[in-house]
Amino acid sequence: MKKIKINPILNDLDNRGFDYVISKYNLTTGEVLGILEDYVSREHLDGRLSKYRTLLNQKKVLTSLKGSRFGLISDTHIGNKKARWDYIQAAYDFFYYNDADAVIHLGDLFDGVDISNNLKRDKARHCFEKQLKEFQLNYPKTLPTYLLLGNHDEWFRQFGFDLFEELPTKNSSMNVLDYGGYRIKLNRTLFYLSHPINNGYCVSNKGCKVILRGHSHYFEYNRQRSLFRLNTCSDTHPNPAGGDYELAGGFSLLSFPSKTICFENYSFYHDDIVKSLCLKL
Numbered sequence: 001m002k003k004i005k006i007n008p009i010l011n012d013l014d015n016r017g018f019d020y021v022i023s024k025y026n027l028t029t030g031e032v033l034g035i036l037e038d039y040v041s042r043e044h045l046d047g048r049l050s051k052y053r054t055l056l057n058q059k060k061v062l063t064s065l066k067g068s069r070f071g072l073i074s075d076t077h078i079g080n081k082k083a084r085w086d087y088i089q090a091a092y093d094f095f096y097y098n099d100a101d102a103v104i105h106l107g108d109l110f111d112g113v114d115i116s117n118n119l120k121r122d123k124a125r126h127c128f129e130k131q132l133k134e135f136q137l138n139y140p141k142t143l144p145t146y147l148l149l150g151n152h153d154e155w156f157r158q159f160g161f162d163l164f165e166e167l168p169t170k171n172s173s174m175n176v177l178d179y180g181g182y183r184i185k186l187n188r189t190l191f192y193l194s195h196p197i198n199n200g201y202c203v204s205n206k207g208c209k210v211i212l213r214g215h216s217h218y219f220e221y222n223r224q225r226s227l228f229r230l231n232t233c234s235d236t237h238p239n240p241a242g243g244d245y246e247l248a249g250g251f252s253l254l255s256f257p258s259k260t261i262c263f264e265n266y267s268f269y270h271d272d273i274v275k276s277l278c279l280k281l
Contacts, residue, residue, distance in 0.1 A: 004201070009035060014048055018055065028164075030178035033059055034201030060207055063146065063177065064185040067101025071143065072252040072263075074106035074195075074214035075232035077152065078139075079131035082235040083111065084249070085138050087268055091233055091251040092140035094266065098253060103143050104184075106214030106230050107150025107195030109135070109167075114155070124159040136170035145171075149179045150195035150214055158199075183208060187256045189281065210261060210279070218248060219265045221277050228252075228263060250274075256281075 004025070013021045013032070021032055036052050043049065073091050077083050095103055113119055113127045153163060157179070167174045177184070181202030182193040192205035195214040205211055210226050217232040231250045232238075238248040249268040254261070257278075265275040 004031075004035065006035060006039065010039065010048070014051070028178045029059070029062060030180070030182055030203040031201045033203040034181070037204050037206070038201060060183065061185045061190065062183045062203070065102055065146070066187070068187055068256050069095075069098065069100045070186055070254045071095035071100040071103040072106065072212065072230055072254055073103060073233045074230040074251075075108045075150070075217055075234060075236070076105070077108055077111040077232070077234045077236040078134050079111035079127065080234065080236045084234050084268075087233050087249060087251075088138075089140060090268070091266075092142055094251070095253065096142050100143060100253065103145040104186075104193065104212065104254075105145055105147040106193060106212060107148050108152040108214060109147055109149070110153050110156065111236070112152035112155035113159075121159050124156070125161075128156050128159070128161050132166060132170060135167070139171050139174070141171055141173045144173050144175065146175045146177055146184070148177050148182050148193040148195055148214070149197075151197045154179055154197045154199065178203070181205070186254070189256070189261065209281075219250065219252070219275065221263070226279075231265070231267075 009021055009025060012024060018032065021027065022029065033056065036056055040049060040052050040056065071091065076088055092103065110131045113124050149163060156163065164176045167176055179200060179202065180195060180197035183203060184191050184193060190208045192208035192211045194211055210228065213227060213229050216229040217237050218229060219231040220229040230252060231248055233249065233251050235249060250266045252266065253264045259281045260278045261281060262276065262278040264273045267274040
């Protein structure tokens with residue numbers, strides 16, 4: 001993605017509005033908010049700051065979903081030789097039969113392409129179409145899915161391929177949220193969805209109760225940071241930082257019993273729920 005020049009965006013935002021800026025500069029909602037948040041945090045003399053703060057406050061919640069149970073899945077890496085369609089289907093079956101209202105995918109839906117090897121666009125197009133076809137043929141449609149795009153998904157963006165447009169046309173249950181970071185309200189609780197990306201701005205986690213993060217490929221809760229790392233739903237890139245390879249492949253179910261937030265983490269190695277964690281609201 002080309003380097004973003006901030007001043008023209010701020011001027012157009014002031015004079016033409018939020019939707020105009022998104023369209024003109026081919027940015028996402030989260031990227032515009034990320035630019036604004038970064039600017040407001042550093043600038044103290046601009047007379048437009050009050051207007052910007054009001055806009056940021058109005059867009060504190062980007063998506064709000066009703067329900068009491070949500071499936072959590074991440075790092076499926078479709079296109080990788082170690083991707084596991086049986087894992088993905090098993091996760092959706094588990095979510096469906098445990099009455100999940102929707103599924104949150106925390107990034108790296110695709111394995112992407114390696115842009116460091118000077119890959120030409122026609123070769124990248126071949127990889128993109130192949131992975132997109134796998135997605136179209138195999139990805140479950142039983143539950144609505146809300147996808148945060150990760151760094152491997154972002155590689156396709158470098159070649160101009162539009163996942164926001166392509167994915168919903170191939171699977172009507174898929175809703176693409178943003179790249180890298182997103183604020184979402186689930187059952188009246190504000191969460192931050194996170195998956196590191198290589199380029200661009202992301203909306204911040206300001207005001208969020210819990211951070212749900214993909215990318216790490218292992219399940220862990222960091223109480224100090226209110227951060228849940230979600231394990232991969234594939235066999236790709238097992239991460240020793242998790243300390244337990246047996247928990248590498250899996251998924252989680254998020255629920256809200258009795259004014260708490262609860263996570264049940266399923267391990268494919270054990271074929272069972274192996275960790276349960278609850279937080280008070």
